[in-house]
Amino acid sequence: MRNTNGQNVCLNDNLLKTVNDSVEPKVSTSLNSSEAEFLDYIKFHGISEFVKSLKMIHDFALYHTDLCFDKDEKSALYNLKILWEGMEQITKS
Known part of the structure; x- marks a missing residue:
């Protein structure tokens, strides 16, 4: 899947990992x-x-x-x- 900024994203548990290996936590529920x-x-x-x-x-x-x-x-x-x-x-x- 490609973001609007052109980076690929793959899902890994509760984290989004971009091509440049930065990890962004997903918004979690309570x-x-x-x-x-x-x-x-x-x-x-x-x-x-x-x-x-x-x-x-x-x-x-x-x-x-x-x-x-x-x-x-x-x-x-x-x-x-x-x-x-x-x-x-x-x-x-």
Whole structure:
């Protein structure tokens, strides 16, 4: 599909990814009850504590082991990074 500005767009879950790899979140609907409960739980226990824990797990796995990482492990570590960066954005808003 082509945008009015000439860029191609492909859908990936809840994100639009353009040819130049910029990612734009789609407008989402309201949260369902389990999503809202999950976010309330995280906020109650402290987002900064979760961020700190995720970074610690990431760093231990990456820098303090002699294990070899293949594609799946690298992807899992990257997912942790995405998760803590998203949580940090919540604290900024």
